[in-house]
Amino acid sequence: MEPQATIARPPTSGEILRDRLFRGTALGFAWFVILLVVLIVWQIGFTAAPTVQEHGAKLLFSDKWDGKDNFGILPEIVGTLYSSILGVAIGAFFGITVAIFLTQDFLPPTLEVFIKNVVELLAAIPSVVYGLWGIFVLIPAIHPACDWLHDHLGWVPFFNTRLSSLGLLPAALVLAIMVMPTITAISRDSIASVPPKLREASFGLGATLWETILAVVLPTASRGIWGSIILAFGRALGETMALAMLAGSASEIHWSVFAPANTLAALLASKFPEASRPELGALMYAALVLLAITLLVNVIGALITQRALVKGVR
Amino acid sequence: MKAQRWFGGVLAAASCLLCSACTSDDLTMQGAGATFPAPLYKRWFFEYYKRNPDVQVSYLAIGSGAGIRQFKEGLVEIGASDAFEKELKGDKRKGEGPFMLPMTAGSIAICYNLPNGPSDLKLSREAYVDIFLGKITEWNHSAIAKDNPGVTMPDTPITVVRRAESSGTTFAFTNHLNAIAKSWRKENGGPGKGKSVLWAKGFLGGKGNAGVAALVKLTPGAVGYLEYGYAELSELNMARLQNKAGKFVAPNPESGLASLGGANEKKIPDNLHIEITDPEGDKAYPVVTYTWMLCYRKYADPKVGATVKDVLEYCLTDGQSISAELGYLRLPTRVQEKSLALAKKIE
Numbered sequence: 242m243e244p245q246a247t248i249a250r251p252p253t254s255g256e257i258l259r260d261r262l263f264r265g266t267a268l269g270f271a272w273f274v275i276l277l278v279v280l281i282v283w284q285i286g287f288t289a290a291p292t293v294q295e296h297g298a299k300l301l302f303s304d305k306w307d308g309k310d311n312f313g314i315l316p317e318i319v320g321t322l323y324s325s326i327l328g329v330a331i332g333a334f335f336g337i338t339v340a341i342f343l344t345q346d347f348l349p350p351t352l353e354v355f356i357k358n359v360v361e362l363l364a365a366i367p368s369v370v371y372g373l374w375g376i377f378v379l380i381p382a383i384h385p386a387c388d389w390l391h392d393h394l395g396w397v398p399f400f401n402t403r404l405s406s407l408g409l410l411p412a413a414l415v416l417a418i419m420v421m422p423t424i425t426a427i428s429r430d431s432i433a434s435v436p437p438k439l440r441e442a443s444f445g446l447g448a449t450l451w452e453t454i455l456a457v458v459l460p461t462a463s464r465g466i467w468g469s470i471i472l473a474f475g476r477a478l479g480e481t482m483a484l485a486m487l488a489g490s491a492s493e494i495h496w497s498v499f500a501p502a503n504t505l506a507a508l509l510a511s512k513f514p515e516a517s518r519p520e521l522g523a524l525m526y527a528a529l530v531l532l533a534i535t536l537l538v539n540v541i542g543a544l545i546t547q548r549a550l551v552k553g554v555r
Numbered sequence: 556m557k558a559q560r561w562f563g564g565v566l567a568a569a570s571c572l573l574c575s576a577c578t579s580d581d582l583t584m585q586g587a588g589a590t591f592p593a594p595l596y597k598r599w600f601f602e603y604y605k606r607n608p609d610v611q612v613s614y615l616a617i618g619s620g621a622g623i624r625q626f627k628e629g630l631v632e633i634g635a636s637d638a639f640e641k642e643l644k645g646d647k648r649k650g651e652g653p654f655m656l657p658m659t660a661g662s663i664a665i666c667y668n669l670p671n672g673p674s675d676l677k678l679s680r681e682a683y684v685d686i687f688l689g690k691i692t693e694w695n696h697s698a699i700a701k702d703n704p705g706v707t708m709p710d711t712p713i714t715v716v717r718r719a720e721s722s723g724t725t726f727a728f729t730n731h732l733n734a735i736a737k738s739w740r741k742e743n744g745g746p747g748k749g750k751s752v753l754w755a756k757g758f759l760g761g762k763g764n765a766g767v768a769a770l771v772k773l774t775p776g777a778v779g780y781l782e783y784g785y786a787e788l789s790e791l792n793m794a795r796l797q798n799k800a801g802k803f804v805a806p807n808p809e810s811g812l813a814s815l816g817g818a819n820e821k822k823i824p825d826n827l828h829i830e831i832t833d834p835e836g837d838k839a840y841p842v843v844t845y846t847w848m849l850c851y852r853k854y855a856d857p858k859v860g861a862t863v864k865d866v867l868e869y870c871l872t873d874g875q876s877i878s879a880e881l882g883y884l885r886l887p888t889r890v891q892e893k894s895l896a897l898a899k900k901i902e
Binding site (some may be wrong): 305306307308309311376377380402403405406407485486489490491493500501503511512514515516517520 | 617618619620621623624712714719720721722746749750751752753756757758759760761762769770773774776777
């Protein structure tokens with residue numbers, strides 16, 4: 242019998258070339274992305290430089306903005322974080338709930354796919370549409386409830402002002418809806434990829450469905466869930482149009498969720514077209530701060546995900 | 556800057572390619588600036604185009620501040636602003652001797668949304684100053700009630716709506732308040748005047764005249780300031796304001812003209828920087844403002860210069876009759892004459 246000719250052979254020079262070319266192109270694009278980020282930061286920093294030199298870190302702690310000499314952005318920083326945390330908290334609650342509902346065999350598979358697609362469709366709606374919807378549908382709808390809360394629970398700091406129309410709560414609610422698809426999609430995937438063996442083992446030990454979900458499925462999927470929340474938070478921080486339309490553009494700090502507020506992105510969006518020299522620098526300064534906050538959130542997010550991963554392995 | 560010009564060139568070339576009727580004689584010019592007179596400017600340029608089909612002026616309503624900036628950077632032939640720029644700078648490559656011409660004027664209305672309230676609310680000078688200072692916070696405050704006898708004012712809280720961005724309308728409005736009330740002035744701890752000022756807490760910010768109109772409409776108890784044309788368009792209630800003579804006057808074309816003409820027309824400075832902060836006369840509506848176009852005394856391209864001159868001449872003569880149609884005020888005769896004389900010198 243003839244010895245079988247080996248199918249292994251050294252790569253041809255054409256293949257090597259193609260491989261090199263592909264690697265080179267990929268590397269080039271990777272560097273290009275990094276270069277782009279550096280360029281953007283440099284450009285913003287360059288425009289912001291005069292403001293940074295003149296005011297330094299003082300702007301971070303001042304709440305006065307008059308467009309001439311005072312460019313305090315503390316209310317915008319607080320507003321950005323407050324609205325994002327509130328929005329993501331609400332969005333995460335509903336998003337994760339939907340994700341569980343879609344993966345734990347509550348529904349026939351066709352219906353699951355249908356609902357999943359509907360939720361993901363929410364992500365395709367432009368944010369200006371969300372803004373209009375918030376103004377014309379959401380605000381009139383929540384107004385009576387907000388008035389009731391203020392009248393009966395006005396001593397709670399979160400409700401101690403009256404909702405006029407625009408405010409932090411409508412903005413946060415719309416944010417919640419906007420980030421929900423992100424949270425649902427990623428959480429659903431990571432919950433669905435929990436090995437069935439784990440669930441079965443849990444049932445085998447006598448755990449109920451809820452005990453299994455809360456004690457086995459969710460902790461196992463926690464890395465993906467945290468990842469989805471961080472991603473959603475990143476989106477909420479940078480969300481612009483809907484917040485510019487709903488938050489009320491007020492440079493103020495309140496505990497109350499009914500008070501008007503402002504965010505960094507909304508500040509940029511509303512003031513930029515009309516801004517000239519000193520104000521322009523201040524807006525770029527605000528943009529840098531927003532960049533820094535986003536970076537910080539992403540780093541914290543990466544750390545959390547890492548810790549969750551380590552725990553999961555153990 | 557170079558890149559911007561290059562980009563502009565490419566755009567112009569592209570638009571030339573797109574327009575099939577393009578001959579070498581056609582001229583396209585770009586104007587940009589204030590949003591308040593935008594409907595009128597667009598109409599003027601359109602009417603002019605109908606008369607002279609080889610000249611096309613497009614106008615971008617991007618706001619006074621941006622209009623001045625683009626004019627400075629030489630991106631547009633004509634700029635527009637609601638606020639007068641004392642030290643106007645232009646781009647040497649576009650032309651020399653930048654200056655401003657008043658083109659039209661308008662009233663600024665105080666609009667409100669008050670369910671169960673009167674539709675012809677009267678506001679005294681003290682009342683509207685204190686409302687915008689954030690001192691009067693409820694509609695049934697005695698300062699408002701005393702001028703509206705026979706009406707039960709509801710106890711709805713007042714929500715003041717102001718502009719979210721720097722704006723020529725804000726400048727004109729605060730300029731008036733600054734002139735009539737000591738408490739408004741900066742030295743007394745007030746917000747002072749400016750395109751953007753430090754408002755009291757709790758006010759909502761709307762973007763553009765349209766944004767303020769929408770917010771006032773949406774918020775029960777809201778009050779805000781709007782250019783008259785926008786206020787009428789959005790069918791909001793407009794307050795009658797007490798003028799210098801002590802009379803309560805509603806904003807409309809007649810009261811606006813009364814504020815520009817008569818005794819208020821006496822002093823016209825050579826640079827046409829006219830600010831009527833507190834007009835005289837029984838029929839005068841108290842808050843009016845001129846709005847300006849920015850152009851060069853001598854354009855680098857003589858053909859452009861001749862066209863700008865022709866366009867502005869049209870706007871300042873035949874164009875003036877369109878103003879009233881769109882809710883703007885035609886220039887009083889003397890202002891118009893002076894403006895026209897300056898426009899005729901453009902090269």
